[in-house]
Amino acid sequence: MGWRPDATCxxxxxxxxxxxxxxxxxxxxxxxxxxxxxxxxxxxCQTGVLSxxxxxxxxxxxxxxxxxxxxxxxxxxxxxxxGHALDGTPCGNGSPYGIINGDDTPNEVFVLLIxxxxxxxxxxxxxxxxxxxxxxxxxxxxxxxxxxxxxxxxEIKFSLRRHARRxxxxxxxxxxxxxxxxxxxxxxxxxxxxxxxxxxxxxxxxDRLSKDKYAHFPRWAYGLGIExxxxxxxxxxx
Numbered sequence: 001m002g003w004r005p006d007a008t009c010x011x012x013x014x015x016x017x018x019x020x021x022x023x024x025x026x027x028x029x030x031x032x033x034x035x036x037x038x039x040x041x042x043x044x045c046q047t048g049v050l051s052x053x054x055x056x057x058x059x060x061x062x063x064x065x066x067x068x069x070x071x072x073x074x075x076x077x078x079x080x081x082x083g084h085a086l087d088g089t090p091c092g093n094g095s096p097y098g099i100i101n102g103d104d105t106p107n108e109v110f111v112l113l114i115x116x117x118x119x120x121x122x123x124x125x126x127x128x129x130x131x132x133x134x135x136x137x138x139x140x141x142x143x144x145x146x147x148x149x150x151x152x153x154x155e156i157k158f159s160l161r162r163h164a165r166r167x168x169x170x171x172x173x174x175x176x177x178x179x180x181x182x183x184x185x186x187x188x189x190x191x192x193x194x195x196x197x198x199x200x201x202x203x204x205x206x207d208r209l210s211k212d213k214y215a216h217f218p219r220w221a222y223g224l225g226i227e228x229x230x231x232x233x234x235x236x237x238x
Contacts, residue, residue: 003191005053013058013073019108020074022081022096023047023054024122028067028162031146038066039149045069050114063096066146066160068122070096085148089129089137089161090122097126101202109198115191118170123198124216125163127205132213137161169218176204 012021025045031038040062045051051071055062059071063084068091072081083094091097100109100123111123118124128136138161146158177183177196184195208215 005049006057008050009054009058012054016074018075020072020076020080022070022072022077023051023059025051025055025059025062025069025071026067026122027069031066033144036066036144036146037149038064038069038146040064040069040151041149041153043069045071062151064148064150064156064158065090065095066148066158067162068095072096085156085158088143088159089133090163091126091129095126097123100198101126110195111198111201113194117194118172118174119168121170121173121201123201124170124173124205127202127209128163128216131206131209133161135213136164136166136216138164166216167218168216170216172208172215173201173204176208177201180204 024047026047027038027043027045030046031043045055055071058073059077060073061071061077061081063070063072063081065084069084070081080096080099083099084096086092086094087098089095093099111121113120125136140161143159143161146160147155148158149155174183174194177200178185182196182200184193186193
């Protein structure tokens with residue numbers, strides 16, 4: 001698309017200079033049971049060149065999590081990112097997703113998808129973990145052990161229940177929110193931008209899953225039944 005990632009990050013940081021900017025810095029296929037060390041200082045993220053540029057050149061904080069870390073800069077970065085390692089799941093209460101969804105969080109929180117759709121929106125995993133953890137998380141007996149090293153070099157041990165590896169239909173939320181007039185859509189060159197209010201998105205997802213805990217299963221959503229529901233350990237997922 002001809003954009004420089006450093007210039008794009010600089011523009012986003014400048015736009016959010018009075019707030020907080022977070023970007024995913026996930027490493028789910030880099031940090032695994034076979035390679036069980038996550039170093040917040042050096043473990044790269046696999047969520048694109050924009051996120052990696054932000055991590056290395058702009059972010060002041062990175063949450064401590066082996067698979068779903070988040071980088072950030074701004075006035076609430078420490079508050080939102082410092083508790084991620086308190087939970088044994090990717091999007092637990094202490095994660096930025098859990099904190100942002102808290103009752104005391106201001107409404108001015110937005111999700112921005114750049115060149116992607118809701119299939120890449122990690123925040124949607126948060127309601128899964130709350131409403132139906134036994135469906136959308138690996139069984140407790142399949143928890144994996146990791147070593148986490150924070151930005152100061154301190155090391156801690158961490159036990160993780162990964163997300164279950166299932167095909168999910170997150171695109172449905174783009175259609176729902178668009179029908180509600182809750183999306184801001186734009187494009188620069190051939191790159192699309194999708195923005196929506198985080199609180200509104202979470203309310204829609206929680207409502208959908210509360211009414212149908214299998215709502216993220218495409219075959220269930222399309223009326224064709226559901227996937228195998230056994231509780232056996234499954235391959236690594238995101």
